[in-house]
Amino acid sequence: MSKIPTSDALRRRNMVGVEGLCSICGDDLELVEHLFTTCWVAMLVWNHICNWTRVQRFFAFSFRDLIEVHEHVGLKGKAKKVFQGIIFLRCWVIWRARNKLKFEGKQVKIEEVISEIKSIGFLWVRSRAKLSSLSWTDWCKYEIV
């Protein structure tokens, strides 16, 4: 995870002019753990994903917790595999939102992050997860069979 060029990672590599604080909240160092687990954006998006997938809320203390959480949420089969994909997609979308804020000045909006996760996730499950018959309605209800 140290290869992700967070502000803190760049500061530790002696990048000039980088403070190392979270680009989104500015409240903590921009570590991978902070950006994807404890930053307010990560937590709000996580809450939404738990509600959407009907998975009990789980507090991730580390990035490793996040990438292993699909094993411990009670999902089975495709629903479990898709949930794992949603976690990876969530990190990617948060990273993109962080970069749009940092480099384009575009404010992070939770609704847009969630919308992007759902829409890209839908395209992904229909094309890559052998769920081509899944409807948007079932996807929004997380009815994965």
Ligand SMILES: [Zn+2]
């Ligand atoms: Zn933050």
